[in-house]
Amino acid sequence: MLEVRNVDLHYGAAHALRSVSLTCRPGEVTCLMGRNGVGKTSLLRAVMGQHPISGGEIVWDGKAFGASPPYERARRGLAMVPQGREIFPLLTVGENLQTGFAGLPPAQRRIPDDVFELFPVLSSMMNRRGGDLSGGQQQQLAIGRAMVRRPKLLLLDEPTEGIQPSIIIQIGNAIDYLRQRGDMAILLVEQYFEFARDLADTFAVMERGEIVMSGTRAEMDEDKIRANMTV
Amino acid sequence: MTTISPILLTRFALGAIAILLVGSLVVIYLNLAFDPGDPWHVPTYVVSLLGKYLAFALLALSIDLVWGFGGVLTLGHGAFFALGGYAMGMYLMRQIGDRGVYGNPLLPDFMVFLNWDGLPWYWHGFDMFWFAALMVVLVPGLLAFVFGWLAFRSRVTGVYLSIITQAMTFALMLAFFRNEMGFGGNNGLTDFKDILGFSIQARETRAALFFATALALCLGLLLAIWLVRSRFGQALVAVRDAEARARFIGYRVEHYKLIIWTVSAAMAGVAGALYVPQVGIINPGEFAPANSIEAVIWVAVGGRGTLVGSIVGAVLVNFGKTYFTGAFPELWLFVLGALFVVVTVLLPRGIMGPFFGLIDRRRQRKLIAEQQESAARASAEREAGVDPDDTAMARGGAAE
Amino acid sequence: MLQRLPTSRFRSIPVFGALFCLVALLMLLAPDGARAQDGQDAEELRPLLSGLDNGRDFAATEAGIRAIAATGNPAAAPLLRALRNGDLEIRKSDNRVVLVVEEGRDDFAVDPLTGERLGELGRRDTNRISINNNIRNLIDEVVAGLTLRAEDPAIRRTAALEMLAAASGDNVEPLRAALAEEDDAGVRTTMQRALAASILQSDAPTEEKLEALETVAAVGDRQALQLLNRATADAELAERSAELIRGVERKLQMWEFAQNIWFGLSLGSVLLLAAIGLAITFGVMGVINMAHGEMVMLGAYTTFVVQEVIRQNFPELFGASLAIALPLAFCVAGLVGILIERTVIRFLYGRPLETLLATWGISLILQQTVRVIFGATNREVGNPDWMSGAFQLGGLSITYSRMAIVIFALIVFGLLVLLLQRTAFGLQIRAVTQNRKMASTMGIRTPWTDALTFGLGSGVAGIAGVALSQIDNVSPNLGQSYIIDSFLVVVFGGVGNLWGTFVGALSLGVLNKFLEPYAGAVLGKILVLVLIILFIQRRPRGLFPQKGRAAEG
Amino acid sequence: MSLTSSLLYLDGVTVSFDGFKALNNLSMVLQEGEMRAIIGPNGAGKTTMMDCITGKTRPDTGTIYFDGTVDLTRLDEAAIANEGIGRKFQKPTVFENHTVRTNIALALKESRSPFHLLVSRLSREQNTRIDEVLDTIRLSHLQKETAANLSHGQKQWLEIGMLLAQDPRLLLVDEPVAGMTDSETAETARLLVEIAKTHTVIVVEHDMAFVRDLDVKVTVLHEGSVLSEGTLDHVSADTRVIDVYLGR
Amino acid sequence: QDDDTIKVGILHSLSGTMAISETTLKDVMLMLIEEQNAKGGLLGKQLEAVVVDPASDWPLFAEKARQLLSQDEVAAVFGSWTSVSRKSVLPVFEELNGILFYPVQYEGEESSRNIFYTGAAPNQQAIPAVDYLMDQGVERWVLAGTDYVYPRTTNKILEQYLKDSGVADEDIMINYTPFGHSDWQSIVSEIKTFGSTGKKTAVVSTINGDANVPFYKELANQGIEATDIPVVAFSVGEEELAGIDTAPLVGHLAAWNYFMSVDTPENDAFIENWLDFIGDDNRVTNDPMEAHYIGFNMWVEAVKKAGTTDPDAVIDAMIGVAVPNLSGGYSAMMPNHHITKPVLIGEILDDGQFGIVWETPGLVPGDAWSDYLPDSKPLISDWRAPMSCGNFNTETGQCGGQGASGQ
Numbered sequence A: 001m002l003e004v005r006n007v008d009l010h011y012g013a014a015h016a017l018r019s020v021s022l023t024c025r026p027g028e029v030t031c032l033m034g035r036n037g038v039g040k041t042s043l044l045r046a047v048m049g050q051h052p053i054s055g056g057e058i059v060w061d062g063k064a065f066g067a068s069p070p071y072e073r074a075r076r077g078l079a080m081v082p083q084g085r086e087i088f089p090l091l092t093v094g095e096n097l098q099t100g101f102a103g104l105p106p107a108q109r110r111i112p113d114d115v116f117e118l119f120p121v122l123s124s125m126m127n128r129r130g131g132d133l134s135g136g137q138q139q140q141l142a143i144g145r146a147m148v149r150r151p152k153l154l155l156l157d158e159p160t161e162g163i164q165p166s167i168i169i170q171i172g173n174a175i176d177y178l179r180q181r182g183d184m185a186i187l188l189v190e191q192y193f194e195f196a197r198d199l200a201d202t203f204a205v206m207e208r209g210e211i212v213m214s215g216t217r218a219e220m221d222e223d224k225i226r227a228n229m230t231v
Numbered sequence B: 001m002t003t004i005s006p007i008l009l010t011r012f013a014l015g016a017i018a019i020l021l022v023g024s025l026v027v028i029y030l031n032l033a034f035d036p037g038d039p040w041h042v043p044t045y046v047v048s049l050l051g052k053y054l055a056f057a058l059l060a061l062s063i064d065l066v067w068g069f070g071g072v073l074t075l076g077h078g079a080f081f082a083l084g085g086y087a088m089g090m091y092l093m094r095q096i097g098d099r100g101v102y103g104n105p106l107l108p109d110f111m112v113f114l115n116w117d118g119l120p121w122y123w124h125g126f127d128m129f130w131f132a133a134l135m136v137v138l139v140p141g142l143l144a145f146v147f148g149w150l151a152f153r154s155r156v157t158g159v160y161l162s163i164i165t166q167a168m169t170f171a172l173m174l175a176f177f178r179n180e181m182g183f184g185g186n187n188g189l190t191d192f193k194d195i196l197g198f199s200i201q202a203r204e205t206r207a208a209l210f211f212a213t214a215l216a217l218c219l220g221l222l223l224a225i226w227l228v229r230s231r232f233g234q235a236l237v238a239v240r241d242a243e244a245r246a247r248f249i250g251y252r253v254e255h256y257k258l259i260i261w262t263v264s265a266a267m268a269g270v271a272g273a274l275y276v277p278q279v280g281i282i283n284p285g286e287f288a289p290a291n292s293i294e295a296v297i298w299v300a301v302g303g304r305g306t307l308v309g310s311i312v313g314a315v316l317v318n319f320g321k322t323y324f325t326g327a328f329p330e331l332w333l334f335v336l337g338a339l340f341v342v343v344t345v346l347l348p349r350g351i352m353g354p355f356f357g358l359i360d361r362r363r364q365r366k367l368i369a370e371q372q373e374s375a376a377r378a379s380a381e382r383e384a385g386v387d388p389d390d391t392a393m394a395r396g397g398a399a400e
Numbered sequence C: 001m002l003q004r005l006p007t008s009r010f011r012s013i014p015v016f017g018a019l020f021c022l023v024a025l026l027m028l029l030a031p032d033g034a035r036a037q038d039g040q041d042a043e044e045l046r047p048l049l050s051g052l053d054n055g056r057d058f059a060a061t062e063a064g065i066r067a068i069a070a071t072g073n074p075a076a077a078p079l080l081r082a083l084r085n086g087d088l089e090i091r092k093s094d095n096r097v098v099l100v101v102e103e104g105r106d107d108f109a110v111d112p113l114t115g116e117r118l119g120e121l122g123r124r125d126t127n128r129i130s131i132n133n134n135i136r137n138l139i140d141e142v143v144a145g146l147t148l149r150a151e152d153p154a155i156r157r158t159a160a161l162e163m164l165a166a167a168s169g170d171n172v173e174p175l176r177a178a179l180a181e182e183d184d185a186g187v188r189t190t191m192q193r194a195l196a197a198s199i200l201q202s203d204a205p206t207e208e209k210l211e212a213l214e215t216v217a218a219v220g221d222r223q224a225l226q227l228l229n230r231a232t233a234d235a236e237l238a239e240r241s242a243e244l245i246r247g248v249e250r251k252l253q254m255w256e257f258a259q260n261i262w263f264g265l266s267l268g269s270v271l272l273l274a275a276i277g278l279a280i281t282f283g284v285m286g287v288i289n290m291a292h293g294e295m296v297m298l299g300a301y302t303t304f305v306v307q308e309v310i311r312q313n314f315p316e317l318f319g320a321s322l323a324i325a326l327p328l329a330f331c332v333a334g335l336v337g338i339l340i341e342r343t344v345i346r347f348l349y350g351r352p353l354e355t356l357l358a359t360w361g362i363s364l365i366l367q368q369t370v371r372v373i374f375g376a377t378n379r380e381v382g383n384p385d386w387m388s389g390a391f392q393l394g395g396l397s398i399t400y401s402r403m404a405i406v407i408f409a410l411i412v413f414g415l416l417v418l419l420l421q422r423t424a425f426g427l428q429i430r431a432v433t434q435n436r437k438m439a440s441t442m443g444i445r446t447p448w449t450d451a452l453t454f455g456l457g458s459g460v461a462g463i464a465g466v467a468l469s470q471i472d473n474v475s476p477n478l479g480q481s482y483i484i485d486s487f488l489v490v491v492f493g494g495v496g497n498l499w500g501t502f503v504g505a506l507s508l509g510v511l512n513k514f515l516e517p518y519a520g521a522v523l524g525k526i527l528v529l530v531l532i533i534l535f536i537q538r539r540p541r542g543l544f545p546q547k548g549r550a551a552e553g
Numbered sequence D: 001m002s003l004t005s006s007l008l009y010l011d012g013v014t015v016s017f018d019g020f021k022a023l024n025n026l027s028m029v030l031q032e033g034e035m036r037a038i039i040g041p042n043g044a045g046k047t048t049m050m051d052c053i054t055g056k057t058r059p060d061t062g063t064i065y066f067d068g069t070v071d072l073t074r075l076d077e078a079a080i081a082n083e084g085i086g087r088k089f090q091k092p093t094v095f096e097n098h099t100v101r102t103n104i105a106l107a108l109k110e111s112r113s114p115f116h117l118l119v120s121r122l123s124r125e126q127n128t129r130i131d132e133v134l135d136t137i138r139l140s141h142l143q144k145e146t147a148a149n150l151s152h153g154q155k156q157w158l159e160i161g162m163l164l165a166q167d168p169r170l171l172l173v174d175e176p177v178a179g180m181t182d183s184e185t186a187e188t189a190r191l192l193v194e195i196a197k198t199h200t201v202i203v204v205e206h207d208m209a210f211v212r213d214l215d216v217k218v219t220v221l222h223e224g225s226v227l228s229e230g231t232l233d234h235v236s237a238d239t240r241v242i243d244v245y246l247g248r
Numbered sequence E: 001q002d003d004d005t006i007k008v009g010i011l012h013s014l015s016g017t018m019a020i021s022e023t024t025l026k027d028v029m030l031m032l033i034e035e036q037n038a039k040g041g042l043l044g045k046q047l048e049a050v051v052v053d054p055a056s057d058w059p060l061f062a063e064k065a066r067q068l069l070s071q072d073e074v075a076a077v078f079g080s081w082t083s084v085s086r087k088s089v090l091p092v093f094e095e096l097n098g099i100l101f102y103p104v105q106y107e108g109e110e111s112s113r114n115i116f117y118t119g120a121a122p123n124q125q126a127i128p129a130v131d132y133l134m135d136q137g138v139e140r141w142v143l144a145g146t147d148y149v150y151p152r153t154t155n156k157i158l159e160q161y162l163k164d165s166g167v168a169d170e171d172i173m174i175n176y177t178p179f180g181h182s183d184w185q186s187i188v189s190e191i192k193t194f195g196s197t198g199k200k201t202a203v204v205s206t207i208n209g210d211a212n213v214p215f216y217k218e219l220a221n222q223g224i225e226a227t228d229i230p231v232v233a234f235s236v237g238e239e240e241l242a243g244i245d246t247a248p249l250v251g252h253l254a255a256w257n258y259f260m261s262v263d264t265p266e267n268d269a270f271i272e273n274w275l276d277f278i279g280d281d282n283r284v285t286n287d288p289m290e291a292h293y294i295g296f297n298m299w300v301e302a303v304k305k306a307g308t309t310d311p312d313a314v315i316d317a318m319i320g321v322a323v324p325n326l327s328g329g330y331s332a333m334m335p336n337h338h339i340t341k342p343v344l345i346g347e348i349l350d351d352g353q354f355g356i357v358w359e360t361p362g363l364v365p366g367d368a369w370s371d372y373l374p375d376s377k378p379l380i381s382d383w384r385a386p387m388s389c390g391n392f393n394t395e396t397g398q399c400g401g402q403g404a405s406g407q
């Protein structure tokens, strides 16, 4: 279980997260929403350890991360699909996926079949360099790559961005399937309201670095949330 | 690298100009008005030394223009500096006239004893100062233009560009080492006598050369400010940071780079020309790649992209070299090496970084306050039911 | 005084320590030693010994040598060889000619004829008998005469070769005689050639000489050409020899072309070795590593230290000194690399240009450190036996050291390609250098990978230093002389592309060697640089550019 | 359709990478003043097509004419931009070290000559225009912020703003609403419709609600060629489109 | 305490490319100064060494020279190795009226009032070496050098000298290489070819510094033995050989005015002191060290003679001073500021030393202006009054420009 407690984050003098608290449980999808620039990505970075936090703490399975670097968090079961894809451009698709093997026990050093079931295009492009893929293909690769790590907490930053509708549906199904398995906590940042609503067990809405609204799926009031997401 | 606001750059640069002008006049006064032995006297040796530092500073400034603002990491700027120096050196050689050891009125000594029978064509005209002065700018400028035209047009960038600039200066070094080139080979050009009819060893001439260098540096700074602050400068930085993107909005990237590159090379040439009479020798060693790298390092030490930083870096490193080679002849490389390492690790924006940084942080805090205020205003408006975007949208769409 | 030991002329390396020295001494005396032990015979020479020492009156020395050779005494050859090797000295105390033998740090006087020990020597107790090159030539000649019928076929062959080189009419008879009883086929061929060469110098009848011409021409090398050239002076032989000369010259020209390619490849592999570490630290990691040359230097100094230790303590291991130095150089340079990475470079990722500044500073520090520890002067790194000399491959003369370097460069390159392309570690290196933050997010221990990668690049530079110590100065400036070429090679081949570095290095080497004969070394180098600059205009991303979006993104 | 009346004319354009055909004999014509939505599966070649039009990629075969006469395959990127073609990239790219305001200023429609920029200053009208654009993209409050400090979505907006400032005859907009909230998406659609009144626009998007809002002719690309063309309703009904793209 | 000491400047590169050669000269100077002080100093004062590092950077040489003369006010400077560094400091010494002792063999064609040339001029090294080889029957010549002024000039002189001696054009091959040249495969193979015509061939090498080690290694590897094609070098001494395994080089030659192997009591003492001073039994001595030894002793004598360290007085007192050299004779300072020296030819031995095989019967005075260069032939140098000129033209009867302004 992930517990974010009163986390602050600064970029220089800019205060990007203000005492943010959030909880993600295994078998649940937590959906994070908010307009551009409110701090959603910053929160994921904080959880993953990509950016140091300036206050509060982030606790995973009862132990605070402290200042541990991303690779330690990854080895403790976190994986992330970052905004902007961050594909290794000169590695082939296959190699991009294999980067996920680091620190895994040898038995797990193979690419799970789900990846290719979900994204058949990847299997046909194993030897193409990641950087050559189209935007949507890269996004698929980014998700696949995170799945290789068999995470216990999956951080998804706008995973549907640039992906064709039919695959968005599949990604939705996949997230649903992963949730059903019950051993994985999922933190999903999503702008696309319907997609978010269909998946979320709990949700949070951010505004200017703060969480201004949160609750369970039942409490998701479309109008209020939409109001918060309106420009 | 983050860019420092042009206004800030300008303020620092103007300050530097003031210090340079006042400082150099004071030094000259102390040199000329007091006799050696007087505690107030500044020795001529120091004046020439300062002159040398300032010539190096001009070279550093020229590098900062192309590297700091044009994004071209040049590892061959020493070539332009040396070419300017050779142009001046050739003038100074011709001024020797028949006072050379063989008393040959036309040929420099090194040509005499290697049995040259006439002055090579490219030596003609250098007996005239105006011609030599023109060549000081023209030769490096032209080489830079041709080199840059080829390279930028072919979109040679990054380390590829850096390394071929290094290859360029290396090739020139080997060429100038060759005695057949007619530039005195390894020994280069030395033993100058007069400049513009004044003895090069006279105290007054040295003071004048020093002042000329300070002045050239001030003019260089003014030119740099103008370039950097203009919209050309903004476009240049855009080209530096995202070359491809700039092309897609219609900027001819190669022209921007070529202009700054050529201007910078000419500036380096002037620096070389001022350097030579003050140190008394120009030889192919000036083309050595290590020299060019060192010059880049002055800029990095001072702070890349800060204009003033390049000057501070050049003067500081060279002063350090002068001081340490005398004070700790066996250890100075440790000191200098450590300085470079420490500056990079601790002062990512060079020595000037903290100064700019302080002011920058203040600016940022103000900015954040402003942003919050306007964001708050916007949400207040939204709550009040006015949709500010509607009007904006309409305007945006209508405007052409 | 220098504690260097005398060397036998059959071994071109200095031999170190007592054990080796004895072996050398035995070799010196062994060949005809069986008979030389016959004291009586040898004593015949004793009165002639004094004829060897004439100060700088070399004509007198020559006469003395001829007198000794004229005895035909079996002890003469080893005695003269000792003279040639500079091991015969005059003991100042009694003006006696002694053979000086070094054991460890001490010199001993030995009777040159009996091998009897005559006591220890101090540094200035003896004067070496002066000889010069003419005397050396003379000794070679007379020793050849003396050993043409020695027991060891190798020695007979050497003698015949010597006679081939210094062909003279006087040798015809001895050669004929030796040939008559020669049963080793190889030696026979050599003797026949030597005989033919000698016949050409003698006043033999024209038919015989014409026949000899053919034999000589069949050898087909420069020496043969020289003999044929000489023969053209003889009107009767002129026509045939001119014909033969043309044939030989054609052949030589072809070989010269091949030789140039070989020179180019071997220069190329030196470039490759020098550049290959940089291909990792700069090419793969993007660190503008100005301290790369100093890593090479560290490797070379490691070799020096290893050899020093071996010389002092385990002289018998000298032949293996490079093999011992290799892993050590890798470790030394690699650890220094890791240290640099951990203390400096790691703060600079994402600021590649600043690595230039820091590594420049580091290179200054390393140079000066070495200067302080080892001094500013060159240090001697010896070539082990198997790295010395050359062998003949058809008309190609291939030096062992160059060949070893070519093979070594290929092996290092191959291993590195395997490591980077085929192993998990290689994949992690590439992932980290392409996107450090994302690599970390994928669970890759980036600090570890960074340090090991930099260490690997540095270590490879270090082992390059072991190889380069064999052909270049070992001095604090060593690194500086390779850094520019290394960067050129890496960039020419395409940054981040190992194969590019490989092809780039070899093609620059060959290009250089083909330009050099026409343009001269200086202009040749300038031309290569200009060609590189122009080439980059055509291919702004090197020989094998990365194409497509991936490269731009 | 005659060559001269069309603003953009692609005929038989093929692009292959190591044998893989990203565009396969693609032909398309766009009239002056038209707005066209392009959809299609990931990897269909939409971005590649824009690359060809803007000079980033040279087609292996085929012709691309702009404004009837200008052969775009012969021009480089800057020349094409100066012909009046502007582009928003799929992955936002802005001048990170410049402020938001300067980013817009750099994109303003004006001579790109370095000598002109050396001596000219921004006119009052130009400044007003920048203000307008900033308002439109709702980044006025961040105008002095360095672009590097923007969030992903804010950069998207800035790119749109730069395209507006550039005011080209033909706008190529690659996935403008990725990462935007639903209401922002709707706003963007309105903005584009407004612009299309006076400009020619090509929009690539995967957001069907957005495409519906645009209410223009839709071209579906698949494996580098046109699969289907027509209104959104028309193409959505096409089973092939459903199979390869929309899903069931 | 400043007034109690006489400062002596040491201007040798301690870093950069020349450190390899020059560091030793700094050390030997420190030793000589220490010895002099042990003997009671000079004029009742202790000598104080001022060491600076011009870092193989030629303009820095000028700057450091200026610093030594005008800031540290040294009485004399011992320094420089390369010609260019000397050329760089020459105007400084003339302007500030300092004294420089230059200890390295050089190309000649210079005579400054303020410089004393204690190394060999071409007639004290190159020409005797060629004479010796001719004597040994050499008919074909390779003049191989690093491409800079010293080899260029020396080879020009030698070429003229060889031609004057009847050597045909096609029997001379001239080859230049860049500084630090390290790949000698082609050139060595070319030399091999050039030498395979049957005529006895020799290489006259003016290859500088670092390039020598790879050159000799390649010679050895390609099997060129001294008995086939001997190489006579003017820049290779004991110190250069210390970096090479000399076994395959035995018999190659060098021409110098001093070898460590010279067997005289003076040399024995010098070597002993040196090994003591430097604390390393493996160090060697070489010719430029001897030049500094001579130069320093000459300066000491001249100062004693003048009774002051005042430059003008010392410069005048220098001429005619004679001090023992290390090869058993006396070297004297000539009016042209060059000295008299014996010329020795040595063959490399397997212990890295040279065996002396030939020696000029007497001392050879250094000639500033070569007789084998047309424009230089009429020039003579004599710094004694009344001529006081470094380049007096015997044809025009005038003193050239430099001498006039050098005053």
Ligand SMILES: Nc1ncnc2c1ncn2[C@@H]1O[C@H](COP(=O)(O)OP(=O)(O)OP(=O)(O)O)[C@@H](O)[C@H]1O
Pocket: A011, A012, A014, A016, A034, A035, A036, A037, A038, A039, A040, A041, A042, A043, A083, D148, D149, D150, D151, D152, D153, D154, D179
């Ligand atoms: N590297 C950075 N440096 C400085 N400021 C930053 C940086 N990254 C983001 N910010 C600022 O922090 C705030 C939060 O950014 P963040 O990326 O977390 O937003 P977001 O909610 O993910 O937005 P989006 O929906 O656009 O992705 C923004 O106002 C942005 O300007």
Ligand SMILES: Nc1ncnc2c1ncn2[C@@H]1O[C@H](COP(=O)(O)OP(=O)(O)OP(=O)(O)O)[C@@H](O)[C@H]1O
Pocket: A128, A132, A133, A134, A135, A136, A137, A162, C547, C548, C549, C550, D017, D018, D020, D021, D022, D040, D041, D042, D043, D044, D045, D046, D047, D048, D049, D090
């Ligand atoms: N350099 C290249 N090498 C190999 N394949 C490439 C290269 N560049 C593009 N491709 C392939 O070309 C196809 C077209 O890519 P393009 O980016 O045009 O697709 P797209 O329609 O824009 O997709 P998306 O909707 O995902 O952005 C993709 O399959 C991509 O993998």
Ligand SMILES: NC(N)=O
Pocket: E081, E082, E083, E084, E104, E105, E106, E107, E150
């Ligand atoms: N004077 C010399 N050897 O440069």
Ligand SMILES: [Mg+2]
Pocket: A040, A041, A042, A083, A157, D151, D152, D153
């Ligand atoms: Mg975000």
Ligand SMILES: [Mg+2]
Pocket: A134, A135, A136, D046, D047, D048, D090, D174
């Ligand atoms: Mg796309």
